[in-house]
Amino acid sequence: MKACFEASKIWMQLPAPKRGEIVRQIGDALRAKLEYLGRLLSLEMGKILPEGIGEVQEVIDMCDFAVGLSRQLNGSVIPSERPNHMMLEMWNPLGVVGVITAFNFPCAVLGWNACIALVCGNCVVWKGAPTTPLITIAMTKLVGEVLEKNNLPAAIFTSFCGGAEIGQAIAKDTRIPLVSFTGSSKVGLSVQQTVSQRFGKCLLELSGNNALIVMDDADIKLAVRSVLFAAVGTAGQRCTTCRRLLVHEKVYDSVVDQLLEAYKQVKIGDPLEKGTLLGPLHTRASRENFENGIKVIKSQGGKILTGGSVIESEGNFVQPTIVEISPSADVVKEELFGPVLYVLKFKTFEEAVEINNSVPQGLSSSVFTRSPEVIFKWIGPKGSDCGIVNVNIPTNGAEIGGAFGGEKGTGGGREAGSDSWKQYMRRSTCTINYGSELPLAQGINFG
Amino acid sequence: MKACFEASKIWMQLPAPKRGEIVRQIGDALRAKLEYLGRLLSLEMGKILPEGIGEVQEVIDMCDFAVGLSRQLNGSVIPSERPNHMMLEMWNPLGVVGVITAFNFPCAVLGWNACIALVCGNCVVWKGAPTTPLITIAMTKLVGEVLEKNNLPAAIFTSFCGGAEIGQAIAKDTRIPLVSFTGSSKVGLSVQQTVSQRFGKCLLELSGNNALIVMDDADIKLAVRSVLFAAVGTAGQRCTTCRRLLVHEKVYDSVVDQLLEAYKQVKIGDPLEKGTLLGPLHTRASRENFENGIKVIKSQGGKILTGGSVIESEGNFVQPTIVEISPSADVVKEELFGPVLYVLKFKTFEEAVEINNSVPQGLSSSVFTRSPEVIFKWIGPKGSDCGIVNVNIPTNGAEIGGAFGGEKGTGGGREAGSDSWKQYMRRSTCTINYGSELPLAQGINFG
């Protein structure tokens, strides 16, 4: 940490386009190892290989994006109301950015944060999940090699393997003005309180409880395929996993039937094997959590339409599960981190939006429809209150060009594209008087 | 509050340019009463009349600015990596914005927040300071009249006179997704914790401890005039008041001498009277706070160069005070809300920046110099860590076109110009599939 803090003084003074060149080389180093890293990730996390490779590809995409960004971290020249004055909005590095990531995206979330943080002129202190040390070490070595090849201290990118005590240390460290945290709402809130106490800033990516709405005019086939990817993909362990499926009463039976049919085809097994769609849950604890969740669901009136059990075998495999349940059941308001999908029926679009917005989380949401009116209402002031608001695509699978993150209990942070970079810099409003008079704003006369 | 919440459903669906038209009319209503409101403000708060009128003028400026903004609350169309997909970044209203303001700017801070919040489609719930009820009532009536004239519910702009219990209620109310708070770091932190518990957002404008640096190549006359306005203006009760004067050793004696001379000329008295530069402190408590502050200063080795006493008379008048003290004294790290200026000596620009950055607050700062190198270093990565970074002008007196606010203990919020409006809206990343295929991001194949 000390080395990292020292390194930040060098790194922040390198011109941004030079920092971009380093990030470009990091992207190339990852590209050379794409297949290998994808397999490692798949092996360690448990997600299927195409998703493992896709996740590494996302970091590479982020590197390419950040290279361009390194020449576009633009401030503004703002017209001053005073003669011989110039007003500038400047963006400067923060110093060191702490990044705490979770097991489900052990690599992509780091990429979103680190690529941007680095071109913005910050060093990175990364704590990966305690259960994914290999990918943490592999990434750190690759980045370190690039830095050293360029005669820069490897401490610019520092990482720790470990648990909550490391997280706490980062949250408390006054040398880390920004902590980017991905994880549960509960832990996120506690990190935020620790960080604010010392006047630091947080970027939070917390729980999601994402609904997918199927209107009566939807392309049902497209919707069903999307739900399958959104609810079963990554064994339901994405923060953007579809957890609630809201179906218009007119197409309810048809959608549920087709979905049950699709669930039957899902190949469960070794994530590295071709054709597998559903790998194991990440840990034994996740499996237990699933079992407990199912109990609670049943106790709150949920009806299991398919699945609902763990699979007795080596590995933490569970059945992909569909549950019919009332939107007002308490369990529906929470995030159950596994392949469990609640199906709910609605009558009008307004009702569907209300259900969508009725949970504490606000990450992702999706509607399937062919009506322009529904589309534009959905993305407007009375539509979804989430950070991600999709149409005719699943709740998951975001592109890096947009800002990723959510509202309410999801924490409000934004990562990857758009102007997310601004969170990794400090902004200053600079007014320069280059004349010899002292006119005051608002035309005030003093003395 | 209930009326306000209901009104928000109407207000957020009015097209933004129509909301801008209402704000334009509010500006005109204020313009018609500029002189009157300025006097009222001066009378109630205690600031001198030109400052009172200047403060109301600032609200009018904000209205004019917000009108234009109402057609420029732009989202983005972002290129999607998938064929037949469109990616949009949308900005939608939050609903209701709580605004808690302090006694020192009973009107301008409301203006920064309310003008922007309103055009963004939010209703406003305002709590003014308990000691400035008249200006709160006057403003509320004027705005209400404009709303009613346009057949809109006056509850769109709702205000409360009262103390901490009202503040608490606002902080806890889940119908208020954003609370904008101006006040001390301590109270601000507690508001933030209450609001985050319920997953709301805060915009904080907290304490400042603002330094003004005089380099050896500065225009001394300009610097001295600036310090006078920055340290004595508003009786030192601005959040941007200059509290620390850092002078290069080569010009130290000359600056201090001229400053002492200038302090002698300061006319103390009735703020409504022409020529007065220093009115009373706002309350008896402020006066006591000043007296205690002076005691602490002395106990920590501070040497009073001028002033240092309260003035025995009707009203809470105190002497404008200059103190010579070591930068390492504890009292220098705190904000003493009155006309007390610490003078400190430095040898190099780097040392001055270090002192500038050594306090917990990060609001405003200023350097006086004729050197381009110093100017650009000052506004760069190794310069001032404040939100406001001035050159050859005082620490106070911001223009509305820039973003106002500060880093670290100052809370990180930004008000008025630049893209401050984004804090008053929720952002959503919308991806619309208008084709009939389902390509996934990062080229993933699923099923």
Add this chain to the structure above:
Amino acid sequence: MKACFEASKIWMQLPAPKRGEIVRQIGDALRAKLEYLGRLLSLEMGKILPEGIGEVQEVIDMCDFAVGLSRQLNGSVIPSERPNHMMLEMWNPLGVVGVITAFNFPCAVLGWNACIALVCGNCVVWKGAPTTPLITIAMTKLVGEVLEKNNLPAAIFTSFCGGAEIGQAIAKDTRIPLVSFTGSSKVGLSVQQTVSQRFGKCLLELSGNNALIVMDDADIKLAVRSVLFAAVGTAGQRCTTCRRLLVHEKVYDSVVDQLLEAYKQVKIGDPLEKGTLLGPLHTRASRENFENGIKVIKSQGGKILTGGSVIESEGNFVQPTIVEISPSADVVKEELFGPVLYVLKFKTFEEAVEINNSVPQGLSSSVFTRSPEVIFKWIGPKGSDCGIVNVNIPTNGAEIGGAFGGEKGTGGGREAGSDSWKQYMRRSTCTINYGSELPLAQGINFG
């Protein structure tokens, strides 16, 4: 002209927000005379009163918009690849902007140009149409009064009544770096050649030949109402008038029948009278032009479905006309400035787009549909090639917040909102070295 050129030296040095304040006052002066100016405009130009008032309102809207803009004419601070270097993109005034407007919008087009030009720091030299001198004089007096009340030279806003010789003089005058011209493609091209010879710039708003496409899934009632406004409004003398109606074969008969029915209801007469929808053409020459046009149409196989004749009475009244004709007829490629609508039949959306794009002009276009796929294709790379691309609204009736103008023969200029202001300023890329070394870009070593 000389006075104007001299005045530009004063005006460009006034801070932009101060210029905005002047424009705000101009808006207020117009607002006070809205009804009166609207009537004058209606009387002189011949458009119906609601359109006359709407046109003046548009100038007022532009003033309000420009006031906000005066604090947002932002340049950029761009990261430099060299240490101790700062890169800025600055926007500075041009000096004097020439504005040549046409009879059909004697006031709004001036407003689009002048409001922006003025806040950008330019003086304006305006040549109104020779046939609308009264509105030119009225506007000029109102603006002049505001300027003088603020102790500014009235020459900042200078206007001429007159014909082509004045236009020529403006085009040739080297003191006018930018000429904004609205009129025919032919004259526009000749203005451009004259201006480029002296290395000046042009902003051209030339002919339109605007199509409205009705798909088979359209809301026919909405479409018919829109066509009526778009084809008959302002007696077909808008540059955005709908001249070509492309109807899907499946709904062709229904659309044409309803349209013919609607045309029967159109009240022709005194534009100042309530209920009138169609006033006279602007001049006797316009009427003759209409008559000739009808002859050519007939000679090229056009079939008159309704109208087709001048009305023998006082004033230059003609019948609103609908013509069935082949898209390949030569006359369809040209702009006939009157209430003549060509109706064409198509089979597929692709065919409709092809017809839409097959004319030399590229101003406005519109599709009526309920299909998201059609909507997004229409506004995408293979859709309409026009500058204005509408959905479910007429081709005319633009809002000021967007950029107004068209491609190809329409000249490429953009007026009113978005970043149109950039055309009224000169951009400079400034690189400031504040260090003492001389590193070169692209890492070059020289000497």
Add this chain to the structure above:
Amino acid sequence: MKACFEASKIWMQLPAPKRGEIVRQIGDALRAKLEYLGRLLSLEMGKILPEGIGEVQEVIDMCDFAVGLSRQLNGSVIPSERPNHMMLEMWNPLGVVGVITAFNFPCAVLGWNACIALVCGNCVVWKGAPTTPLITIAMTKLVGEVLEKNNLPAAIFTSFCGGAEIGQAIAKDTRIPLVSFTGSSKVGLSVQQTVSQRFGKCLLELSGNNALIVMDDADIKLAVRSVLFAAVGTAGQRCTTCRRLLVHEKVYDSVVDQLLEAYKQVKIGDPLEKGTLLGPLHTRASRENFENGIKVIKSQGGKILTGGSVIESEGNFVQPTIVEISPSADVVKEELFGPVLYVLKFKTFEEAVEINNSVPQGLSSSVFTRSPEVIFKWIGPKGSDCGIVNVNIPTNGAEIGGAFGGEKGTGGGREAGSDSWKQYMRRSTCTINYGSELPLAQGINFG
């Protein structure tokens, strides 16, 4: 050309980030051949090797920049004044972009244009200089290979070797909506007229006549080194070459003396040889042009301080030349494409700016000073009227992050960074009505 036009239909429908990936691969292909291409360029054009390599590096930088840009070609979502309406500003590809480059930057200017044009979705038709066919062929092959490796038609990037007749064909071809031309003001103007006749657009980069001002408070050593690079680099054949040196009378003798001293050290010879600073002129014609220029200079009173002759040897070598001359001499207003520097004396900054702005060209300019007042005036409304406005660096050596180009006779186009990409796309203002009502803008009632 036909193949290119056909290919454009495929290319423009590829999502922009996919096009970015192709451009990234082009950058990598160039990077692999950097040294080789640099030598080829040096050999064929005649510039010294570090400049040859630097030029290729600039194309690589452009590729990296364009990759990021491919996810940031953002349109806008603009608030509509009408309920249930959405306003979008969309940017779509043009189709085919013609790029005509000159001998002096046979590769970088292509890179500025092609990298941006390609990610924007356009195919490129390139005409290199007739005297640099090898670099044209080498570049074309490299790009073509990348395209083919990705199963894309190589015709996406089409090039021609040849002279004016090819240029004419491009200018006339209606399938090329944008022609980017780099060359003389005279030819540029004629290209523009041809292109406008067919309603196409031009992006012009024409002559420069660039001044460097040395104030009396300048760092003289820095200034002299800069002039050397700016006036002698590339044998004075850059469009940004410093042609006019304006020196404050107080430092005139000192600057001229040091400059004469520096000129003595300039090693003239084989551009591929280490240490050479001045290679030959590009062609025999350039050499003759130099000789004629010197004659004219002498006839107009110019006094040769050093150089002034061609060097009798193999190759088109000439002496680096300094001329003392009056600013009012006609020859000073023209661009003489060789290492000839006019030295002029001035008294005040205002006078220097006036001389700087007194030529028909407006490309680059530079001031050397230590005064903030001079710096900010120089970049402000009354400062340099050029597109490039430098401080304490030479007139040449632009970074790609800023926009490159100039005003007045330089043609007004902008290439490389900032928002230059907008010139390579067509903009449309789209208003979508998704409701069932038809409210009109400006509140108009019709029918």
